[in-house]
Amino acid sequence: MSKKISTLTSWLFITPSLLIIGTFLLYPLVSSIYLSFTNYNFVYSNKPEFTGFENFKNLFSDSYFIIALRNTFYYTLVFFPLIILFSFLLALLLNSKTKGTGFFQSTILLPIVVPLSLAGVMFTWILAKDFGILNYLLDNILKLPQLTHFWLAEKETALNSLVAVGLWKYVGFCVILFLSGLKSIPGDIYESAKVDGANPLQRLIYITIPNLRSSFLLVAIWSIIQAIKVYDQVVVMTKGGPGDSTLVLYLYAWKNAFVYFDMGYAQTIALFIGALAFIISVIFNLVLKPERK
Numbered sequence: 001m002s003k004k005i006s007t008l009t010s011w012l013f014i015t016p017s018l019l020i021i022g023t024f025l026l027y028p029l030v031s032s033i034y035l036s037f038t039n040y041n042f043v044y045s046n047k048p049e050f051t052g053f054e055n056f057k058n059l060f061s062d063s064y065f066i067i068a069l070r071n072t073f074y075y076t077l078v079f080f081p082l083i084i085l086f087s088f089l090l091a092l093l094l095n096s097k098t099k100g101t102g103f104f105q106s107t108i109l110l111p112i113v114v115p116l117s118l119a120g121v122m123f124t125w126i127l128a129k130d131f132g133i134l135n136y137l138l139d140n141i142l143k144l145p146q147l148t149h150f151w152l153a154e155k156e157t158a159l160n161s162l163v164a165v166g167l168w169k170y171v172g173f174c175v176i177l178f179l180s181g182l183k184s185i186p187g188d189i190y191e192s193a194k195v196d197g198a199n200p201l202q203r204l205i206y207i208t209i210p211n212l213r214s215s216f217l218l219v220a221i222w223s224i225i226q227a228i229k230v231y232d233q234v235v236v237m238t239k240g241g242p243g244d245s246t247l248v249l250y251l252y253a254w255k256n257a258f259v260y261f262d263m264g265y266a267q268t269i270a271l272f273i274g275a276l277a278f279i280i281s282v283i284f285n286l287v288l289k290p291e292r293k
Helices: 002-035 054-059 063-095 101-113 116-126 133-141 155-183 187-195 200-211 213-228 232-237 249-258 263-288
Strands: none
Touching: 002 263, 054 263, 063 101, 063 155, 063 213, 063 249, 101 155, 116 133, 116 155, 116 232, 155 213, 155 232, 187 200, 200 213, 213 263, 232 249, 249 263
């Protein structure tokens, strides 16, 4: 009898959590998956029309989807290695005992508290052609007028400018992740390596990097997911232009849902984005998974 009462009590405690998870996680997920198999214009249609795999077949014959996929891949392939490199080097700098690291730490971590939409507005002014700070520095201070551009209105520079904004915004967060890993490495290991005659480069390669395997895995998966779902700075700064040079998957999904009112196809794109992020995360987890002793 007491065992039944204990079981009933346990279910009473977990029921609110199950209701919240079911309402705000499982139901929207199942509903989104179902909508991806339908043709549903939520403005003119009374209910979704089941079409099977038709939306998935149309994905890779859709030229705009291909452009958005290509731009997203380009953003990811540039953003991912740069943020790992910069955040790792900055973490090494901040972890050192050199003078002035406190100032640099505050400077690097400050962008974390700035909303990405606000950062987009700020960088839109910085990158403006006629009155932007960047072009002013290149032209009037450094005397390099040939390097000035209309950064957000030229196809050759617009997407790279968005990458730069993403790096500025997120590098501080990745620095924190690397710093936490560096602080967890016992100092005795470095002392023993010094006694054995290991130079700083050898200590970096054979001690620091192997012991940061978990940090590299976390930063890699997090940064790739951030890159795949890039949206905020694109909407604020370029809206997918000039032309389609900065059209990315999340923006294209939003356009299909709230501009073309094709919710079924938008959910198909969203499902593709989620599956893509999941597959890449699994691959990185298998490659960089820390070895178990």
